Every structure is written in structure tokens, then in C-alpha cells.
Amino acid sequence: MRALPSARLGADFIRLWTASAVSNVGDGVTMAAGPLLVASVSDDPALIAGAVFVQQLPWLLFALVSGAYVDRFDRRRLVLVVNLVRAAALAGLTLTVATETVTVAVIYAVLFLLGVGETVADTAMGALLPAVVAPESLPAANARLYATFIVGNQFVAKPLGAWLFVISAAVPFGLDALTFVAAATLIAGMRPAPVPAEPRPRGSLRGEMVQGVRWLWRHHLLRLLAVSMGLGNVAFGAAFAVFVLYCRQRLGLSGVGYGFLLTAFAVGGLAGTTVATRLTGAFGAAAVLRGGLIVEVVTHLILAVTRTLWVAVVVLVVFSVHAMVWGITVTSIRQRVVPSHLRGRVGSVYALLDLGGAALGALLGGLLASAWQITTPFWIAAAAMAVIAVFAWRPLRDATG
Incomplete structure (x- = not known):
């Protein structure tokens, strides 16, 4: 067996x-x-x-x-x-x-x-x-x-x-x-974890934090992935900060319908966890990450123009599959590349960019939607992700799953 x-x-x-x-x-x-x-x-x-x-x-x-x-x-x-x-x-x-x-x-x-x-x-x-x-x-x-x-x-x-x-x-x-x-x-x-080959850091706390940031910044692939993720989360946060209003005004959904879309999002994420290793194994990490950037651009574009519920459902499921695949792929790359004695600090930089980008995006999204239209954050997010994709496309060739 x-x-x-x-x-x-x-x-x-x-x-x-x-x-x-x-x-x-x-x-x-x-x-x-x-x-x-x-x-x-x-x-x-x-x-x-x-x-x-x-x-x-x-x-x-x-x-x-x-x-x-x-x-x-x-x-x-x-x-x-x-x-x-x-x-x-x-x-x-x-x-x-x-x-x-x-x-x-x-x-x-x-x-x-x-x-x-x-x-x-x-x-x-x-x-x-x-x-x-x-x-x-x-x-x-x-x-x-x-x-x-x-x-x-x-x-x-x-x-x-x-x-x-x-x-x-x-x-x-x-x-x-x-x-x-x-x-x-x-x-x-x-x-108990084995004793690390590298000594535990015992300098000043500020110095240790700077060391983690500096190490990440000097690694061209991880720097690219970190910056792409941070900027991508600004775009995502801006678009989805007003998602509940988008559902009501563009798709005509009630609170129950909004909950249904969130469930579809979770279903896509669960599906993404089951196919992530297969996709990276079949196509390689570089192709998967490049494909994810395309999914980001297309998602924001379609949500900016559609008023049809089933279209939004399909797009959100595909997007959440991508989000899980991207997260699993990037996390695995980082865990393999970063030395053991720096994993906490480098991982914390990623977390800061992740949540900081989403928080900044949420603030911008509310301001943009208030000043213009409910779809404005989606248009801007699509343009921003297109620019990120152009700049990241070639350097991503170095990504290996």
C-alpha cells in the first residue's frame, strides 16, 4: 500500500x-x-x-x-x-x-x-x-x-x-x-531543531533587521519577487477595498450574493493548493509566475468592464487559483534560497511588504472610487499590473521551482 x-x-x-x-x-x-x-x-x-x-x-x-x-x-x-x-x-x-x-x-x-x-x-x-x-x-x-x-x-x-x-x-x-x-x-x-551551522545573531536588533533587508535586496530574484508582490498588493488592495460596493452597484448583488462570491474565491484558492506543485512541475516556476502576472492584468480588466455575475465568478475563481499557486511557489523558492539563520528576517520583510502594500492599496482604492467611479481602482490596478509584468517578465527566467 x-x-x-x-x-x-x-x-x-x-x-x-x-x-x-x-x-x-x-x-x-x-x-x-x-x-x-x-x-x-x-x-x-x-x-x-x-x-x-x-x-x-x-x-x-x-x-x-x-x-x-x-x-x-x-x-x-x-x-x-x-x-x-x-x-x-x-x-x-x-x-x-x-x-x-x-x-x-x-x-x-x-x-x-x-x-x-x-x-x-x-x-x-x-x-x-x-x-x-x-x-x-x-x-x-x-x-x-x-x-x-x-x-x-x-x-x-x-x-x-x-x-x-x-x-x-x-x-x-x-x-x-x-x-x-x-x-x-x-x-x-x-x-528539537539541529544546531545551526551559522551562529545565532547577537548584534543590535536594528543591525540584525538591516542585515535581513540588505540580504534580500542584494538577491536579484528575491528582490524582484518581493517588490512585485508589494506593488501587486497595492493594486489588489486598491481594487478589492471597494469590492462590496462593486458587487452591489455593478453586479446588483445582495449581501447573500456578496457572500457567495467570497465563497467562490475560497473555492478557487483551495483548488490552487491542489494544482500548484503539478503546474510548477510541468511548466517550471518561471512560466507559472509569468502566467500569474497575466492573470492579474486580465482579472482587473474583466472586472472593470463586466456587469455579468457568472463572468465575475469565473474570473475570481481563476484569480484565487493563481494567488495560491503564486504564494506556494514563491514561498518555496524563498525557503530554499535564504540561509537558515536569515529566514525569519527575510520572511518578515515579505510579510511587511504584503500587508503594507494591501493596506496602502485599500486606502488608495477608497479615495479613487470616491473621487471617480467604482471601477476606477480596477482600471488603475490593471494598468499597474501590466507595467509590473513588463518589467518582471525577463528577470523571472531565473525562477526555479
């Missing part, structure tokens, strides 16, 4: 994968229940929107710092400790909700702490993976982790979190605390 793919990746990967799956469900439950909790305490729209912002803010404030610490300490132990700290924070929130003493300030503080923990744990997990699986298995391992995120965080956790909140407001947060304890237990069961 043939061994399961996950078994071939090793027992430590199974533990890492399961820990990721469990914590992704918990994260999704809190993401769904958190705004509901704020809304139960205050009806101020600004405070409700702020709950999302405070959880994302740590990525902009601490991404580079977290990357430096990930390279300083044992990554397995770091994930374990951070998960236990997040579990304790959620346990405290659960207690205040159960005793009806919760306030907006308490919710914000816990969500911010969870966000800080996420910057450390996610960066450490990405840096830890190459020590767990062989280099040639990284695309398959990343594909499984991406698929786990989509299924657990997007499909299962969101409705579960809302349902549990209706039953009892404290339950979703207590469940999330338990998922972090379970994840920490699974990580504790992994074998």
Missing part, C-alpha cells in the same frame, strides 16, 4: 501541519466572533471596525522586529511559548465575557496581543518548515499548509465562530484558547 503524502513528509511535519490546522480553526472562530463581541458592547461603527485594525496593526509595527527575534532563538520553542501566551490572553478574555465585565479596551488589548503573537508565530513557522522537510518537498508541504488555512480558517471556522457566539458569547474565545494549547502540545512533540 502506498504511503500517504503527508506521511512521506515525516512525523514532525504531521505535527506541524496538525498544529497549524488546529490553530487556524481557532483564529477563524475569533475573527468571526470578535466583531460580534465588540458590537455587543458598543454600536459605534468606528469601534467595531477598529477591532479588525488593532489585530492587523502589529504586522506593520513589529514584522521586522519579530523576524529578528525568530532568527535569534529556537524557533520550535518560540512557537510553543507564543501559543501558550495567546492561550492565556484568550482565557482572560473568556473570563471577562463570561462574567459580563468585558469592555472595548479589554477586547482591543487582547486582539492586539494576538496580532503581536501572530507576527512571531507565523514568521517562526515559515522559517521552521525547511528544517522539517527536505528541500524538494517544500512545495508539497506549503500546499498542504495553505489548503489547511483555507479549509480551517475560511470554510469551517467563520460560520462556527458566529454560531458559537449565538449560543454563548464566551465559548468561541474559550475554544480558541484550547486550540492554542493543543497546537503548543503538538509543537512540543516535535524533535
